[in-house]
Amino acid sequence: xxxxxxxxxxxxxxxxxxxxxxxxxxxxxxxxxxxxxxxxxxxxxxxxxxxxxxxxxxxxxxxxxxxxxxxxxxxxxxxxxxxxxxxxxxxxxxxxxxxxxxxxxxxxxxxxxxxxxxxxxxxxxxxxxxxxxxxxxxxxxxxxxxxxxxxxxxxxxxxxxxxxxxxxxxxxxxxxxxxxxxxxxxxxxxxxxxxxxxxxxxxxxxxxxxxxxxxxxxxxxxxxxxxxxxxxxxxxxxxxxxxxxxxxxxxxxxxxxxxxxxxxxxxxxxxxxxxxxxxxxxxxxxxxxxxxxxxxxxxxxxxxxxxxxxxxxxxxxxxxxxxxxxxxxxxxxxxxxxxxxxxxxxxxxxxxxxxxxxxx
Ligand SMILES: *[C@@H]1O[C@H](CO)[C@@H](O)[C@H](O)[C@H]1NC(C)=O
Ligand SMILES: *[C@@H]1O[C@H](CO)[C@@H](O)[C@H](O)[C@H]1NC(C)=O
Ligand SMILES: *[C@@H]1O[C@H](CO)[C@@H](O)[C@H](O)[C@H]1NC(C)=O
Ligand SMILES: *[C@@H]1O[C@H](CO)[C@@H](O)[C@H](O)[C@H]1NC(C)=O
Ligand SMILES: *[C@@H]1O[C@H](CO)[C@@H](O)[C@H](O)[C@H]1NC(C)=O
Ligand SMILES: *[C@@H]1O[C@H](CO)[C@@H](O)[C@H](O)[C@H]1NC(C)=O
Ligand SMILES: *[C@@H]1O[C@H](CO)[C@@H](O)[C@H](O)[C@H]1NC(C)=O
Numbered sequence: 517x518x519x520x521x522x523x524x525x526x527x528x529x530x531x532x533x534x535x536x537x538x539x540x541x542x543x544x545x546x547x548x549x550x551x552x553x554x555x556x557x558x559x560x561x562x563x564x565x566x567x568x569x570x571x572x573x574x575x576x577x578x579x580x581x582x583x584x585x586x587x588x589x590x591x592x593x594x595x596x597x598x599x600x601x602x603x604x605x606x607x608x609x610x611x612x613x614x615x616x617x618x619x620x621x622x623x624x625x626x627x628x629x630x631x632x633x634x635x636x637x638x639x640x641x642x643x644x645x646x647x648x649x650x651x652x653x654x655x656x657x658x659x660x661x662x663x664x665x666x667x668x669x670x671x672x673x674x675x676x677x678x679x680x681x682x683x684x685x686x687x688x689x690x691x692x693x694x695x696x697x698x699x700x701x702x703x704x705x706x707x708x709x710x711x712x713x714x715x716x717x718x719x720x721x722x723x724x725x726x727x728x729x730x731x732x733x734x735x736x737x738x739x740x741x742x743x744x745x746x747x748x749x750x751x752x753x754x755x756x757x758x759x760x761x762x763x764x765x766x767x768x769x770x771x772x773x774x775x776x777x778x779x780x781x782x783x784x785x786x787x788x789x790x791x792x793x794x795x796x797x798x799x800x801x802x803x804x805x806x807x808x809x810x811x812x813x814x815x816x817x818x819x820x821x822x823x824x825x826x827x828x829x830x831x832x833x834x835x836x837x838x839x840x841x842x843x844x845x846x847x848x849x850x851x852x853x854x855x856x857x858x859x860x861x862x863x864x865x866x867x868x869x870x871x872x873x874x875x876x
Pocket of ligand 4: 648650
């Protein structure tokens, strides 16, 4: 009897430990599907990108008031089937990765496409006023053979978009013309200098190799002056946007842009990043299951750490000064990059709202 009681007490203690989150960390949503990213519009509409399924391609959905989800902008965009010749890779999502509301209020989706499939790699803009795709930029003309576009940030002051290319490069896009240039190609600041870490060890069981991912996270400072970027294993750099933008018209500069990079902070293996109105950067840490804060002058510290923050990816800052944290549950391992759940989205209080040139 006494030993039974003892066992019961331990069980109760371990359950309460497992459910207690780090101070300030709040569970906002528990969803059916693994959620990589969240964007919240000025009017409060919530959009999710959902990835890491063994059976389903990545999808975009709107999270409705009754907590159900609806394919966004519609089912057609989310119904690409590589085996079906009537599927159109130029007008359907082939492999969504980055997804976010931009400073112009559109919901922008970065489709990495499929290697060898023309017009599948693209940046797609959905007009939230009528839930219709009204801008598409294809990157075929300036991508590399191994290009995998994966996220986007904007400089609304100059009408330029920056797309990360995990092959180890940056694509600079003139949003007026759709012209672009691929820069920092294989630059030491853009390639992975080390494999990624996950939950205290090197990423396990990724094929026969470790997982090394080049330039992935990008942010623009709230004053538009700097572009920050890093390979996925960390190592944060910045370059003046004036120089980055000038690569669109100056081939000499395009070939030597890396010479202008300044080191900012030694960030960790990262799932996703964001920036606030004061220019503080946030990086999810896939190794320590945490979120780092890096100030504009490069002071780096851990903001919150919790075992629940499994591969936090595309974060979002709201005007009530909360950082929204989708724990994508990406769990590298023998079965590939899969999610086991629980598919939770958390929030955490911060000291600033969204950057005016980042979020709508
Ligand atoms: C939806 O989920 C949120 C967060 O968990 C909760 O506050 C709200 O009551 C839910 N709404 C409905 C209609 O179930
Ligand atoms: C994809 O297309 C092929 C060929 O038309 C078809 O056999 C298959 O059922 C489709 N898959 C899905 C998930 O619709
Ligand atoms: C893709 O485009 C290239 C260049 O226009 C062309 O040579 C190639 O045949 C196209 N491939 C397919 C599968 O349509
Ligand atoms: C949606 O709104 C945009 C911008 O006003 C417009 O260009 C487009 O034609 C509209 N699409 C539909 C289907 O109404
Ligand atoms: C983008 O193209 C437009 C139209 O040619 C041009 O006026 C503008 O200067 C270009 N932007 C950049 C950053 O090169
Ligand atoms: C992380 O590793 C620890 C052992 O170090 C293990 O107990 C835990 O389940 C792992 N968490 C995840 C999310 O894989
Ligand atoms: C192009 O960039 C190079 C290298 O930074 C610079 O020396 C040159 O002045 C630039 N050319 C123009 C026309 O701005």
